Amino acid sequence: MTRRAYNFNAGPAALPLEVLQQAQETFVDYNGIGMSLMEISHRSKEYEALNAETASLLLELLGIQSGYQVLFLGGGASMQFAQIPLNFLKPGTVGSYIITGSFSEKAYQEAQIVGEASIAASNKEGKWRSLPKASEIVIDPKSSYVHMTTNNTIEGSQWSDIPDTGGIPLIGDMTSGILSRPIDASKFGMIYAGAQKNLGPSGVTVAVIRDDLLAEEPKHLPVMLRYTTHAKNQSLYNTPPVHSIYMVNLVLKWVKEQGGVEAMEKRNVEKSKLLYDVIDASGGFYSGNIDADSRSIMNVTFRLPSEELEKQFVKESKDHNFVGLAGHRSVGGIRASAYNAVPHEACQALAEFMKDFQQRNS
Numbered sequence: 001m002t003r004r005a006y007n008f009n010a011g012p013a014a015l016p017l018e019v020l021q022q023a024q025e026t027f028v029d030y031n032g033i034g035m036s037l038m039e040i041s042h043r044s045k046e047y048e049a050l051n052a053e054t055a056s057l058l059l060e061l062l063g064i065q066s067g068y069q070v071l072f073l074g075g076g077a078s079m080q081f082a083q084i085p086l087n088f089l090k091p092g093t094v095g096s097y098i099i100t101g102s103f104s105e106k107a108y109q110e111a112q113i114v115g116e117a118s119i120a121a122s123n124k125e126g127k128w129r130s131l132p133k134a135s136e137i138v139i140d141p142k143s144s145y146v147h148m149t150t151n152n153t154i155e156g157s158q159w160s161d162i163p164d165t166g167g168i169p170l171i172g173d174m175t176s177g178i179l180s181r182p183i184d185a186s187k188f189g190m191i192y193a194g195a196q197k198n199l200g201p202s203g204v205t206v207a208v209i210r211d212d213l214l215a216e217e218p219k220h221l222p223v224m225l226r227y228t229t230h231a232k233n234q235s236l237y238n239t240p241p242v243h244s245i246y247m248v249n250l251v252l253k254w255v256k257e258q259g260g261v262e263a264m265e266k267r268n269v270e271k272s273k274l275l276y277d278v279i280d281a282s283g284g285f286y287s288g289n290i291d292a293d294s295r296s297i298m299n300v301t302f303r304l305p306s307e308e309l310e311k312q313f314v315k316e317s318k319d320h321n322f323v324g325l326a327g328h329r330s331v332g333g334i335r336a337s338a339y340n341a342v343p344h345e346a347c348q349a350l351a352e353f354m355k356d357f358q359q360r361n362s
């Protein structure tokens with residue numbers, strides 16, 4: 001049997017074992033063609049079928065029947081921080097940003113380079129502990145879009161209610177939360193996600209864009225930077241990251257087989273609860289970074305009584321087959337990223353390790 005680590009990496013992150021095994025089987029000979037998928041043209045019928053199937057599976061799992069295009073893009077989610085204002089921020093308008101963590105802050109900073117950007121809400125002063133309430137979000141009526149991060153990977157928070165933007169297109173960075181729970185996609189003009197957490201390996205970013213936002217071609221932009229270019233060409237304007245898209249295809253099929261996003265949510269709630277319960281019952285030994293009503297079911301973040309103990313926790317965890325538990329270098333502490341592919345058993349083992357560690361160190 002393959003030895004698998006308890007993989008709590010934040011991204012690139014755990015992939016389903018079944019998906020890795022399937023990819024291994026087809027690595028050298030894809031569907032009997034005598035070559036791997038990486039060795040054939042992206043204009044071949046084999047690849048074109050895969051490309052179309054992957055796009056339609058994603059729409060299906062997001063609960064979208066029509067009115068949106070799926071794009072497979074390069075440059076990571078970070079590229080979208082720039083491409084969004086380049087495509088949508090028109091002179092005389094502003095890009096509005098709800099800032100709930102360092103990635104949304106980066107998105108805002110990129111927009112400032114392109115044009116005028118404003119902050120609709122920010123919880124930075126409260127150290128990101130709880131997400132802004134609806135009444136705290138003030139959207140400039142001149143906004144051409146509102147940008148938010150639905151799950152904050154580094155901080156460990158997630159939105160439960162999607163803010164009402166009063167008809168202004170809402171753009172959601174769902175890099176660390178896509179397909180982790182049902183979300184009303186119709187509330188968004190655009191959804192995007194780097195693949196390397198819940199969708200597959202790094203190398204491709206998916207963008208799902210509503211048709212009306214693709215109506216006008218931004219002719220002032222280089223062709224590759226226009227969303228319309230990729231939409232008109234089914235993401236085949238240039239050579240796409242074929243292997244990454246293949247892996248996304250396998251992961252989407254896996255999600256569907258598991259019962260779709262509803263089943264994912266049920267599992268993720270149970271998995272994260274195992275860890276949050278230990279934190280809450282620890283009498284303060286473990287303290288969560290995020291208030292209970294804003295906690296993420298993907299990234300569980302917490303501190304220990306001292307940095308020494310945190311270092312020791314990480315060190316000992318490695319000896320117990322756990323990987324990736326050190327918090328992001330900007331915040332420290334501990335972060336357990338329990339994405340869709342992280343099994344229940346890994347969270348159970350971590351919960352036990354946490355209880356044992358506390359007993360030995362308090």
Ligand SMILES: Cc1ncc(COP(=O)(O)O)c(C=O)c1O
Nearest residue numbers: 076077078103153173175176194
């Ligand atoms: C919410 C969020 N947005 C953006 C990014 C940046 O993604 P990339 O490294 O693909 O540019 C990340 C990466 O972790 C993320 O978690």
